[in-house]
Amino acid sequence: MKQDTQIRNSMIIAIVDDDDSVRTALESLLRSCGYKVKTYCSALEFLNTDGPAQTHCLISDIQMPGMSGFELHKQLVAMGFHIPTIFITAYPEALPPLSTDTPALIAYLPKPCDTNKLLNYIETALLQQN
Known part of the structure; x- marks a missing residue:
């Protein structure tokens, strides 16, 4: 259990969503679970900071204006970042199936997210980084 706390305290989870209420809710949930969290209102904001190197x-x-989550993920891979990624969407029926062709993709989750599923996927992602 102590190791889990150390992992949570030393690794950063980035939330990229154009919906302020979603960012705030996810940030609150994850901080209450002991995670370090940084939030970004767009893919471009995330790319234009040191976020990719710290996440x-x-x-x-x-689905976000300017650059979609898929485009963000593709850009990160092109830049050499293979960050374990969990996609969230209000339109889950339009999602392609999970593919091994997409490096570091952990899961797709519908909005609102099932908290337990989200936390389990985050733990999976962080264990890949450890």
């Missing part, structure tokens, strides 16, 4: 797990909306 150990990425939670990203898929």
